[in-house]
Amino acid sequence: MSAIIKTENLRYVYGAGLPGATVALDGIDLSIEQGEFVGVIGPTGCGKSTLITHFNGLNRPTEGKIFIDGTDIWAKPEAIRQYRFLVGLVFQYPEYQLFEETVEKDIAYGPRNMGLSAAEVEERVMQAAAFVGLAPETMKRSPFELSGGQKRRVAIAGILAMRPKVLVLDEPAAGLDPEGREMILSQIKKFHKETHTTVVLVSHSMEDIAKYADRVLVLQAGKVAMYDTTERVFARADELVQLGLSVPQVTKIFLKMRQLGVNVPADVYTVKYAKERILEALAAGKGAGQC
Numbered sequence: 001m002s003a004i005i006k007t008e009n010l011r012y013v014y015g016a017g018l019p020g021a022t023v024a025l026d027g028i029d030l031s032i033e034q035g036e037f038v039g040v041i042g043p044t045g046c047g048k049s050t051l052i053t054h055f056n057g058l059n060r061p062t063e064g065k066i067f068i069d070g071t072d073i074w075a076k077p078e079a080i081r082q083y084r085f086l087v088g089l090v091f092q093y094p095e096y097q098l099f100e101e102t103v104e105k106d107i108a109y110g111p112r113n114m115g116l117s118a119a120e121v122e123e124r125v126m127q128a129a130a131f132v133g134l135a136p137e138t139m140k141r142s143p144f145e146l147s148g149g150q151k152r153r154v155a156i157a158g159i160l161a162m163r164p165k166v167l168v169l170d171e172p173a174a175g176l177d178p179e180g181r182e183m184i185l186s187q188i189k190k191f192h193k194e195t196h197t198t199v200v201l202v203s204h205s206m207e208d209i210a211k212y213a214d215r216v217l218v219l220q221a222g223k224v225a226m227y228d229t230t231e232r233v234f235a236r237a238d239e240l241v242q243l244g245l246s247v248p249q250v251t252k253i254f255l256k257m258r259q260l261g262v263n264v265p266a267d268v269y270t271v272k273y274a275k276e277r278i279l280e281a282l283a284a285g286k287g288a289g290q291c
Helices: 048-052 082-086 103-113 118-131 148-160 178-195 206-212 230-234 237-242 249-259 271-290
Strands: 003-014 022-033 037-041 063-068 087-090 166-170 198-202 215-220 223-229
Touching: 003 198, 022 048, 022 198, 022 223, 037 048, 037 206, 048 166, 048 198, 082 087, 087 148, 103 118, 103 148, 118 148, 118 178, 148 166, 148 178, 166 178, 178 198, 178 206, 198 206, 206 230, 206 249, 215 230, 223 230, 230 237, 237 249, 249 271
Parallel strands: 037 198, 037 215, 087 166, 166 198
Antiparallel strands: 003 022, 003 063, 215 223
């Protein structure tokens, strides 16, 4: 695999050169491989949203470089627009960005701006709508007539229709009920598996990150605190708690068991994984008893 996103000493200062300037990112060195699903977590104000807006050039580094697919995106500032198509960014509450008369037109907005033919635009719109579970009869309706969860799916479909190499999502399930949350995130994971598109997911939900991400980036005060596989990051649950982060409930249970002297692993982060470890322990215990 090769890096689709790479940053070198990325630094960003809000109000640089002015009184009260704030350092949001401080020397970020990061590499995300093609096809990975990376979760981004960290306490409020740690720089998560600032970081991801650098990936498609919405923010320009104060210092350092950012490479997309091997190219320094700010080497030619006049060409920055092309990276907005390569890296699709879904903001928090994206339904507030809907504006067209119909769902179909809203999803088609991005592909049309790419200069594609009408046939290609239509194909992409229908495929993106299917990916997020929008029924064909929805396409001619006004997006403002839809439920909150449906609006969210329309907004995400508009990004998918541009077929970006990287899909970046900032709290895509924020404000949804549990059913809507599960639907949105499972559809994103399905899209990731079927297209091998790189996905970067920012979330405050440790359960969501544990369930869907392959690797986890932990930010603290604008710096990289951890960046590793999901298993290895959540195996450092005590450190995550010290950073002011929560951990999945199942992880808390296993940590408490360890504190009580029970010999259980420290890297349990999903219910499925917990079940597997418990069954292994039971099987080992039975085997030892038979000996």
